[in-house]
Amino acid sequence: MSELKYLTGFDSEFTSEDPRRPGALPVGQNSPQRCPYGLYAEQLSGSAFTAPRNENKRSWLYRIRPSVVHKPFKRSNIAKYLTHNWNEAEPDPNQSRWSPFDIPNEKVDFVAGLHTVCGAGDPRARNGIAIHVYLCNSTMEKSAFYSSDGDLLIVPQQGVLKITTEFGKMEVAPNEIAVIQLGMRFAVAVDGPTRGYILEVFDGHFKLPDLGPIGANGLANPRDFLTPVACYHDEEIPGFKIISKYHGVLFEAEQNHSPFDVVAWHGNYVPYKYDLSKFMVINSVSFDHCDPSIFTVLTCQSTKPGVAIADFVIFPPRWSVQENTFRPPYYHRNCMSEFMGLILGSYEAKEGGFLPGGASLHSMMTPHGPDAQCFTAASTGELTPQKIAVGTQAFMFESSLSMAITKWGAETCQKLDPQYHQCWQQLPKLFSNHLNV
Ligand SMILES: O=C(O)Cc1cc(O)ccc1O
């Protein structure tokens, strides 16, 4: 799959035809009486029909059978730890840190391996988010998955995801991300132990942040986003299962064919991937510490101006040059919740304890900041230009919602570090009789 082709651009109107069937896209209209090659036309809507033009999202799929050809959905319990029940565990405002989540030894695929760590809100009211980790080791067989609850921003940490979607195939490695939006069907193939994080947003879609005075270029550039090209499977597959996540639980419906039977498509509602190493990092080159919003890759905005349902923020390799400044993250308390994960390497504010494949949650107004060791080093070190975070990639899902931890996150996973608070206990009292210290 390594020579996969992609279309480039973000928020674009794309067209794609499987080269085996040239001319499969109807010309000049969406729904001819009979489509080229006799295909069915099906619209996939990602916004209300009447959404303003700049928010309107839909794609037209030209397929061998319409998606409606399936048996009734029945409840499925294959993902035991997928939940939207935010009342399972007692509320806990403490700083939380998880050691790397275990990848099971027994055979588990991407869907069965979904474990919800925390979240808030309800897809029924189209308001909320869920943060899941996937812990798996085997390829989805004769099944495809979609979420009827929200868009999925997938952050692989270990193992490449070979994702087949209705729009075509994409391969997503650690240090890349994929976004698969509400309703899009996909199947994941893996090559062994595989782990990563998922941010699911129950309303809206991810956008590139506005750049304001930064200007027309920078941060994640639109041309670096990659969307798959049409690639159909014309296959009869008895007992193929369509798995839907609906109201926070799974349902499966049988059909006797591959759902990846789209011969051509066009539209602006598509799955995509992005390589985080392409991010153009902008930061202070004089003094003081920019808020981490300067590292926003994608944002899902709420209806309050500038307030995100969730932002996806990274901490990429970069030069640190600020003078007369405490360079690492400042101590703070936030009216947003901060869930962090680590893809590679280590994170400057916590050199120990926060490990690849693990996570942390600093909930609304819960104080946090650099550990004692980081504070001492950064407040006494010589401030020469320094390349930092080399070979590392930490990220944050920052949300205006106040998230609850699930029972799996709090207890069952057995990864919560009860000693996390210790990393701040050695911070000394600092107060001198001298103005200049
Ligand atoms: O808490 C964290 O480590 C994330 C973070 C990083 C930063 O540079 C400034 C603020 C912030 O919340």
Ligand SMILES: [Fe+2]
């Ligand atoms: Fe923070």
